[in-house]
Amino acid sequence: MKHFEANFDGLVGPTHNYAGLSFGNVASLSNAALASNPKAAAKQGLQKAKALADMGMVQGMLAPQERPDLYTLRRIGFSGSDANVIQQAAKEAPMLLNACCSASSMWTANAATVSPSADTRDGKLHFTPANLVDKLHRSIEPLTTGRILTATFNDPHYFHHHSHLPEHNSFGDEGAANHTRLCKEYGHAGVELFVYGQEATNPSAPKPQKYPARQTLEASMAVARLHQLEEDNCVFIQQNPDVIDQGVFHNDVIAVGNQNVLFYHEQAFLNTQHKIDEIKRKLDTDLYFIEVPTAKVSINDAVKSYLFNTQIITLPSGEMVIVAPTDCQENPAVFAYLNELLTLNTPIKQVLYFDVKQSMQNGGGPACLRLRVAMNDMEVAAVNQHTLMNEGLFGRLNTWVDKHYRDRLTTQDLADPQLIIESRTALDELTQIMKLGSVYQFQR
Numbered sequence: 181m182k183h184f185e186a187n188f189d190g191l192v193g194p195t196h197n198y199a200g201l202s203f204g205n206v207a208s209l210s211n212a213a214l215a216s217n218p219k220a221a222a223k224q225g226l227q228k229a230k231a232l233a234d235m236g237m238v239q240g241m242l243a244p245q246e247r248p249d250l251y252t253l254r255r256i257g258f259s260g261s262d263a264n265v266i267q268q269a270a271k272e273a274p275m276l277l278n279a280c281c282s283a284s285s286m287w288t289a290n291a292a293t294v295s296p297s298a299d300t301r302d303g304k305l306h307f308t309p310a311n312l313v314d315k316l317h318r319s320i321e322p323l324t325t326g327r328i329l330t331a332t333f334n335d336p337h338y339f340h341h342h343s344h345l346p347e348h349n350s351f352g353d354e355g356a357a358n359h360t361r362l363c364k365e366y367g368h369a370g371v372e373l374f375v376y377g378q379e380a381t382n383p384s385a386p387k388p389q390k391y392p393a394r395q396t397l398e399a400s401m402a403v404a405r406l407h408q409l410e411e412d413n414c415v416f417i418q419q420n421p422d423v424i425d426q427g428v429f430h431n432d433v434i435a436v437g438n439q440n441v442l443f444y445h446e447q448a449f450l451n452t453q454h455k456i457d458e459i460k461r462k463l464d465t466d467l468y469f470i471e472v473p474t475a476k477v478s479i480n481d482a483v484k485s486y487l488f489n490t491q492i493i494t495l496p497s498g499e500m501v502i503v504a505p506t507d508c509q510e511n512p513a514v515f516a517y518l519n520e521l522l523t524l525n526t527p528i529k530q531v532l533y534f535d536v537k538q539s540m541q542n543g544g545g546p547a548c549l550r551l552r553v554a555m556n557d558m559e560v561a562a563v564n565q566h567t568l569m570n571e572g573l574f575g576r577l578n579t580w581v582d583k584h585y586r587d588r589l590t591t592q593d594l595a596d597p598q599l600i601i602e603s604r605t606a607l608d609e610l611t612q613i614m615k616l617g618s619v620y621q622f623q624r
């Protein structure tokens with residue numbers, strides 16, 4: 181049996197915009213009110229996904245969500261025709277309209293936590309959609325995320341889908357952005373690292389003072405239980421609260437792992453050495469802990485460039501490659517570090533740069549845009565094949581984007597009722613292209 185780590189990238193939705201919705205996410209706040217280009221955003225994402233498929237990686241796409249979310253707007257009291265709902269909300273509560281128009285489901289690292297079948301007691305691949313309760317605009321994602329995941333990984337013989345965790349701060353869950361798996365080979369049982377920002381039920385435990393800690397230990401432990409993981413295969417690590425307060429709102433902004441490599445900033449975690457010892461005890465293989473010192477890359481440079489929001493992938497040749505945003509090339513300290521990294525005699529042999537600036541301006545780098553799913557060849561064959569990237573899907577999705585997406589969108593434009601029609605027309609066609617069935621509320 182062959183084993184792969186597939187990446188499922190989020191297709192950027194037609195309402196991609198900059199509304200400054202994510203307190204604690206520096207890029208989101210500082211680019212608020214900039215005009216976005218949804219067409220370019222979707223194309224940048226497709227380019228990256230296609231490039232990985234061309235390198236021989238298993239690459240899939242996850243459909244975006246229906247936005248504007250009129251159901252939430254109606255639930256909070258806006259009424260009348262669809263156009264009335266939008267216009268009333270724009271007038272009386274523009275920030276709520278903005279929240280209901282975000283294309284944030286594109287960051288599929290936050291879609292769910294995934295445990296491969298090699299790790300789970302029932303031998304199935306487990307998915308738990310993230311509840312994303314910390315941010316209003318993201319808290320409206322999980323139900324549809326569950327539907328899209330089920331339509332993509334649609335064989336219950338192989339895939340076990342859970343409901344998202346209770347919608348309360350005690351269970352704040354941001355999915356795979358706070359989860360990394362280390363292993364010898366993808367098909368071998370690994371160690372799953374769950375990184376949390378705070379303990380909800382222990383008021384004396386450390387936590388950030390300025391920005392929210394979106395992930396709780398309680399949520400991480402619940403996911404580990406649901407996914408039927410053994411205690412010996414899990415390590416729970418607290419993120420350093422000081423770096424959360426400097427804009428590291430998810431662990432994948434400060435650390436990334438792949439197979440036997442953990443690449444992280446010196447200040448990423450609490451009790452780092454103790455946790456590294458626990459990982460070594462639980463995973464018997466040659467491990468590379470690549471710790472980046474503050475003296476070489478400051479937290480500020482890491483947050484600006486997204487050095488750690490890179491994908492570390494293993495090519496079919498066995499060589500590891502870092503997929504980085506072009507912003508890493510533009511930051512002198514980070515670029516120098518990446519060039520040095522290639523000389524350090526680690527499994528990482530190459531850095532490839534991709535322009536994903538439309539996403540970066542909202543705080544989403546290459547790693548935010550993808551959900552990792554380690555699978556064997558039978559599981560890959562059980563995936564909805566119309567979601568897998570190849571020449572055909574790449575062509576169809578580019579044509580679809582050209583036909584339906586605007587090339588400029590401001591927050592003022594979100595009040596345009598025409599956007600509902602454009603978005604639904606596009607998504608209805610997309611469900612046919614990707615053979616997803618009726619995953620959207622407007623289709624049910």
Ligand SMILES: N=C(N)NCCC[C@H](NC(=O)CCC(=O)O)C(=O)O
Nearest residue numbers: 199200201202205208289357430548
């Ligand atoms: N690190 C990972 N895995 N994901 C990045 C998510 C970025 C997202 N930005 C936003 O939601 C901004 C939307 C706006 O401001 O319009 C967030 O903060 O949740």
